[in-house]
Amino acid sequence: MKIPKYEAGQTVEMSCSACDSDQPHTVQSVTKLGKMTKAMCDVCETVSTFRRGKKVSVDINKAKAGAPYNFSQKYRKGQAIMHPTFGQGEVTNVVDGQKIDVLFGDDVKRLIHGQE
Numbered sequence: 001m002k003i004p005k006y007e008a009g010q011t012v013e014m015s016c017s018a019c020d021s022d023q024p025h026t027v028q029s030v031t032k033l034g035k036m037t038k039a040m041c042d043v044c045e046t047v048s049t050f051r052r053g054k055k056v057s058v059d060i061n062k063a064k065a066g067a068p069y070n071f072s073q074k075y076r077k078g079q080a081i082m083h084p085t086f087g088q089g090e091v092t093n094v095v096d097g098q099k100i101d102v103l104f105g106d107d108v109k110r111l112i113h114g115q116e
């Protein structure tokens, strides 16, 4: 398998949690090995930070706030959430039908979803 190498300034198509769809992103910084560490959505200016290929932090443009968090709703990976306490976050992992991991800034919180 070929590992893609990136350079700063390059445009890469990837999913944007704030836009809730695939958007062109401008690579802002890379490691010496060409791994992407920071990229900004060209459409909404949300900045995502990566470590070892995994998204570790997301700085969502305030103008593109996600829908308020509601535990009775079902969430899916990549969705943006506005939490009353933790603020703006992004669903990074759906654990099961009742739990999700959400990245707030650089902190992951486990929240419930899909509750009756």
Ligand SMILES: [Zn+2]
Pocket (backbone or CB within 6 Å): 016, 017, 018, 019, 020, 023, 041, 042, 043, 044, 045, 046
């Ligand atoms: Zn976006």
